[in-house]
Each structure stands twice: as C-alpha cells, then as structure tokens.
Amino acid sequence: MSSAFHDAGNEPRREGRGGDGAAHDQARASANDGALLPVDTAYLFEVLPDAYLILDGRNVVLHANAKYRAMTGRTLAEVVGRSVYDINQTGSAAQRAARAEWLDATLRDLAQGEERLSSLIRYDMTTDGSSAEHYWQVRVSRAPSPPAASSVAPGGLLLLQLMDVTNQVVTEEQTRREHAKLRSQARLRQVLVEEANEELRQNQARLDEVLAFARVGAWELDLATGYMVCTDQCKANMGLKPTDILNEARLFTELIHADDRERVRAAIDASVAARAHFEVEYRVVWADGSTHWLMSRGAGRHLGDGSAQSLIGFTIDITARKTSELRSQAYAAEQQRAREHSDRAVRAMDHFVAAVSHELRSPLHAILWWTTLLQRAKDMAHVERATEVIERNTHQLARMVDDLLDSGAIATGKLSVELRPLDLAALASVVAEDIRVGAESKGLVVRVESSTTAVVLGDESRMRQIVWNLLTNAVKFTDRGSIGLAVAIEASRAVLTVRDTGAGIETEALERIFERFEQARGEGTGRTAGLGLGLWMVKNLVQVHRGTVSAHSDGPGKGALFRVELPLATPDDIRRAAAQD
The missing domain is CATH 3.30.450.20 (PAS domain)
Known part of the structure; x- marks a missing residue:
C-alpha cells in the first residue's frame, strides 16, 4: 500500500x-x-x-x-x-x-x-x-x-x-508556580501590615486612656516668702493631704527627688530672669516611699517696676504618661531593633533575589543555547551531549523550584509530614551513594565511617532531604579531602554527623548559617552557588521531627561538622504506626 x-x-x-x-x-x-x-x-x-x-x-x-x-x-x-x-x-x-x-x-x-x-x-x-x-x-x-x-x-x-507542545506546557507550569509564589508573598505582606496596624491601634488606645485619667492641679508661689497656695489636686499630686502646708523649702528639700532639684531650680530661675514661661518634669517622693512623675508649667507675675512677685502655674501627675513614655521608648528601641532586623532581612532578600536570578539564569542559558544548537546544526553528534546538558540543567532547575516551594510551605506552616518508622543509617547510606559520583568528580572521598541501625519516626522523603542537603553542602564547600558520614546511638537518641575537610566556618557565622538565605563562606570568598535555603530547611525539617541540628568548626580552612539528633522510635511508636498502616 x-x-x-x-x-x-x-x-x-x-x-x-x-x-x-x-x-x-x-x-x-x-x-x-x-x-x-x-x-x-x-x-x-x-x-x-x-x-x-x-x-x-x-x-x-x-x-x-x-x-x-x-x-x-x-x-x-x-x-x-x-x-x-x-x-x-x-x-x-x-x-x-x-x-x-x-x-x-x-x-x-x-x-x-x-x-x-x-x-x-x-x-x-x-x-x-x-x-x-x-x-x-x-x-x-x-x-x-x-x-x-x-x-x-x-x-x-x-x-x-x-x-x-512540551515547551508550552513547561512554560505554563513555571508561570503558574511564579504566580502562586507572588500571591503567597503578597498575602504575607498583607498579614504583616495588618498586624502592624493592629499593634499601632492598641498603642493609641492605651495612650488615650492615659490622657483621659490625667488630673491637673493649680498653684502659686510667693517669691518673697516662699509660701505656696495649692489646690487639693495639686497637693494630691505631691502626695500630701489637703490640710498639709506646702512651701518652697519643703518642696525642694523633701518632696522633689534629690536628683531633680537642681534642674527644677535652674528652670524656674531662668524663667524669672527671661520673663518667660517654664516647663519642667520631675519626680516627687510620697510619704509611702513611692515615686511619681509630675510636670509643672508656669510663668512669673511682675510688679510695675519689673520685679518678679510670684510664679503661677499648674501641675499634672504624669506618672501614667511617663510610664507609657518609658514603655514607648522601650517599644521604640524594640522597633529600632526590629527595623534593623528587617533591614538585614531585606538585604538578605536582595542577595537571595540576585542569587535566584543568577542560579536560574545559568541553567536556562545552557538549555536555550543547546536547544538553539540542536535547531540549527544537523550534526547528530551534538544530540547526545545536548540531551545530557539539557537534562542536567533541567534537573537543577527542578531542584531549585522544589526548594523554593518547600521553603514557602515551611514559612507558612503548611509543610506536612507522614511519620513512619525508618532506619536512619540505611537511609543515610543510600543518600551517600547517590552523591558519591558528584563528589568523586571533584576529587573528594565519601566515607560512611560508622552505620549503627537507628530506627526513628520520620517522613522518608523529608529525612532524605535532610541528609542530602547536609552532604551536598559539604561537597559544595570542600575542594579537596574527604567527607565523612556516621550514624550512632547516644542514650535514647539517634545521632547523624556529616564531617568535611572543606572551607570551614568562622565563629561568628556559626550562629546565623541556619538562617534563611544565609551561606557559610570561607574567608576571602564570594557568594557560593545556591539559594541559601539548604541549611535553613535542614533546621526546620529536623525541628518538625522533634530533633536538633548544630554546626561546629575550628575556623576557616579547618572543615566543619554538622550534627543532627533525633529521638529513637519507641516500641509504642512502632506499634501505633503499624496500626495506622
């Protein structure tokens, strides 16, 4: 036919x-x-x-x-x-x-x-x-x-x-993920703004309450005799009874706090000399030993010849306001610290965006270049090489996208795990074999130094991610030497350690290498390829499994040791998991 x-x-x-x-x-x-x-x-x-x-x-x-x-x-x-x-x-x-x-x-x-x-x-x-x-x-x-x-x-x-239509499908999927990420970021920003506005409203309500309870007392001081005429509220503000006698001598020797007397006296003298009003805040000590803050504002009354006859003014108990101010100052200091932390986060985000742009651009350029070569060249000898390069870079892109999606799930508390009994040592050995080829291509030796059977309750895929991130981190920062993996049991906990002979970590950097978008870099080196999410994800995934992770290093050039501790699965844990199955 x-x-x-x-x-x-x-x-x-x-x-x-x-x-x-x-x-x-x-x-x-x-x-x-x-x-x-x-x-x-x-x-x-x-x-x-x-x-x-x-x-x-x-x-x-x-x-x-x-x-x-x-x-x-x-x-x-x-x-x-x-x-x-x-x-x-x-x-x-x-x-x-x-x-x-x-x-x-x-x-x-x-x-x-x-x-x-x-x-x-x-x-x-x-x-x-x-x-x-x-x-x-x-x-x-x-x-x-x-x-x-x-x-x-x-x-x-x-x-x-x-x-x-493969390229069209891949492009649409990438676009969908980007849109989802942008929506997630927008929602996070909205939540932060709403929380900040709510906190601001609460502070404003407290301030309004303080002002509503403010009480004002009036007074007049005869400069010639030192005698003071005060309203009951003014005496109450001083901690006195309405029948108590108040004069200048008692005010400056008994009531005003010793540390404030000179400052208040200087404000009054300057006001009289300049024929201007004064305003001063000071502390008074009540008979019960408690200290209260007052604010006095006044001005001089002058005779025809220009000499000062008396001072008149009012006094307000500002203890509540002053307490609020002190709180506000503490709050402002906290806000300043928060802003500094936010600035660091913004800088880290800027570094992260730059890293994402670079890390995404490199494999994309490789894929596009080899795709163009395949389209223009008729030499079939290029096909195998091009397929290999495209596949490798596509896997690299997929891993980065997976890390970004996982980091979003962790940040929003939506990461789910399915805990089942598993042998941590066997799982770690399999992952070590998976990275061995890449490590040996750099001339590194990967050793499983000890492997004791240690059954823990864990999500297998997430536990693989923990071990994979630690091992690939060691490979990334080690140019020569070896990488050691060990699993042991200490007391009632399984301990996984990853040791390398690489660039090491500075002492001050040990505290922040598990933060988001941070990288441990050797002295004199620039940013290493990657998104800065690996160790942050390790920390969060270990915490989900009720464990801890720590890092140790003797300094730059002296290698690093990462230690993960997880609780061993009890017989009851294993029976419950079996019943669920």
Whole structure:
C-alpha cells in the first residue's frame, strides 16, 4: 500500500519533469494559456514545516514527512505500513495504554471532511537511551482517497498533524508556580501590615486612656516668702493631704527627688530672669516611699517696676504618661531593633533575589543555547551531549523550584509530614551513594565511617532531604579531602554527623548559617552557588521531627561538622504506626 500511494503522489512530478524540450515548451504554452502547471505534491508534503502522517482507513501509516521523522527520530521503514497504534512505543506501559485510548478518542467516528484537535497527553520519548518528558497534541482530518490511491485506501485518508507542545506546557507550569509564589508573598505582606496596624491601634488606645485619667492641679508661689497656695489636686499630686502646708523649702528639700532639684531650680530661675514661661518634669517622693512623675508649667507675675512677685502655674501627675513614655521608648528601641532586623532581612532578600536570578539564569542559558544548537546544526553528534546538558540543567532547575516551594510551605506552616518508622543509617547510606559520583568528580572521598541501625519516626522523603542537603553542602564547600558520614546511638537518641575537610566556618557565622538565605563562606570568598535555603530547611525539617541540628568548626580552612539528633522510635511508636498502616 505504501508503494502504491507513493506512485500516485509522484505521477505529477514525473509528468512535470519528464519529456524533451518540446514538452517543456508545450507546458509553458499551457501556462500562458491559463492552464495549471504540474505540482510535485509528494515534494510539498515532504518539506511541510509541521510533522504529518498520512493514514489509510484502517489507521495504517502510508507516509510520514521529513519533519515527523526528525521530531520522532524514526525512519520511513520504521513507521510506514504499521498501525499508528504500534509505532513510537517508547513510553511506559501506562503511558502506552493512555496513548492508545487518546488515539481512539481522537480518530473514532471521524466524518469525511471533519477536522478534530486532540486533548493534551504526556508521552515520554527515548533518545539515545535516555527518556525525556514530552507533551503532545494532534490535529486530524479525513479526506477522500485520490483516484490513483483508491485501491490502497478505499476508506479515505487521514491526515494527522503531530505537535510537540512540551515547551508550552513547561512554560505554563513555571508561570503558574511564579504566580502562586507572588500571591503567597503578597498575602504575607498583607498579614504583616495588618498586624502592624493592629499593634499601632492598641498603642493609641492605651495612650488615650492615659490622657483621659490625667488630673491637673493649680498653684502659686510667693517669691518673697516662699509660701505656696495649692489646690487639693495639686497637693494630691505631691502626695500630701489637703490640710498639709506646702512651701518652697519643703518642696525642694523633701518632696522633689534629690536628683531633680537642681534642674527644677535652674528652670524656674531662668524663667524669672527671661520673663518667660517654664516647663519642667520631675519626680516627687510620697510619704509611702513611692515615686511619681509630675510636670509643672508656669510663668512669673511682675510688679510695675519689673520685679518678679510670684510664679503661677499648674501641675499634672504624669506618672501614667511617663510610664507609657518609658514603655514607648522601650517599644521604640524594640522597633529600632526590629527595623534593623528587617533591614538585614531585606538585604538578605536582595542577595537571595540576585542569587535566584543568577542560579536560574545559568541553567536556562545552557538549555536555550543547546536547544538553539540542536535547531540549527544537523550534526547528530551534538544530540547526545545536548540531551545530557539539557537534562542536567533541567534537573537543577527542578531542584531549585522544589526548594523554593518547600521553603514557602515551611514559612507558612503548611509543610506536612507522614511519620513512619525508618532506619536512619540505611537511609543515610543510600543518600551517600547517590552523591558519591558528584563528589568523586571533584576529587573528594565519601566515607560512611560508622552505620549503627537507628530506627526513628520520620517522613522518608523529608529525612532524605535532610541528609542530602547536609552532604551536598559539604561537597559544595570542600575542594579537596574527604567527607565523612556516621550514624550512632547516644542514650535514647539517634545521632547523624556529616564531617568535611572543606572551607570551614568562622565563629561568628556559626550562629546565623541556619538562617534563611544565609551561606557559610570561607574567608576571602564570594557568594557560593545556591539559594541559601539548604541549611535553613535542614533546621526546620529536623525541628518538625522533634530533633536538633548544630554546626561546629575550628575556623576557616579547618572543615566543619554538622550534627543532627533525633529521638529513637519507641516500641509504642512502632506499634501505633503499624496500626495506622
């Protein structure tokens, strides 16, 4: 059937190119008379920019154009004459079954002249022994068979356009994650603003309450005799009874706090000399020994000759206000510390954004460069190298995105774990084997120094993440030497240690390396590749498992030791976990 179809499609081409010069002259004359020139339809199908298959009424492939063959890596001999259901069987068994159902839904009951666009499907392709994730759509239409091919395809022909929409799907997924991250950040900012506004409202309410209970007392001091006339409220503010006698001598020798007397006297003398009002705050000591704050404001009364006769003014008990002020000062100091902490967080965020931009840009540039090379170069020798580079950088991007999503879940308290009994030593040994190749490529030796069976209650994937982050952190900051991993039991706790001979950690940096966006850097080094989330995530994941993590180092260039302690699983823990299963 394939041969008959090709002959039918090639007949116009042979007619257009065959014959002698007279035939060509006749063809040109026919064209000048308005007749159609011969067209090589098989050639046009071959050079179409999209991937196409032609199927007969039984869904057998009659022809595949060059774009299809290049996209799928198949030759004509591998697809022509075979059912469309049987070609390109590279996905998993589940994917192949889903592909068959997908084709059924797309091709079933397709009427003459009808065009149909399939749904989206994931179907992985295997190239040079490695499988890559791919997403596809097809557009199919049914047309009557040409007369020359009616015997080959009596039921008509199916024209099937194959479209690789992987890049579109990946881009949409990345966009969705970015939008989700932005929404999360916006919500977090909104919560912080609401909390700050609420705290501000509470402080304002307290201040209003203090002012509502303020009490004012009036007084007059005769400068010649030192005698004071005071209202009952003024005496009450001084801690006196309404019947008590008050004068200047008693005020400055008994009532005003010794530390404030000179300052109050200086304010009064300056007011009299300048013929201006004064305002001064001071403490008074009541008979019960308690200390109260007062604020006095007054001005002089002068005789006709300009000499001062007396001072008049008012006194307010500002103890509550002063207490509030002291609280406010303490609050302001706390706010200053909070602002400094916020500034550090903003700087860390700036460093983080710069790191994310750099870390994302590097693999993206590698992927785009190799993709462009594959599109422009026809040398198949580049395919294996390009696939390897693209796959490696795609995995790197995926790990960074996973870290960002996990950090968001931790920060918002939405990280969930499923605790089951597991052997920490066995899990750690497996992870050590996983990173061994990467470590050895740097010339490092990875040793499992001791491995004692230690059963803990943990989420297996999160425990892997803890060990993986500690080991990859050691590999990152170690240029030569070795990395040691050990699991032991101390008392009722499992202890995992990761030791390296790398750059070491400065003493002052040990306190902050577990903070978000922070990195432990050796002296004289710049920021190391990464997002600064690894150790922060280790700390939070260990805390979720009711454990602790600490870091130790003798200083720059002397390596580092990370120690994780987790409670051992008790028999009751194991029985409860088994009952849940």
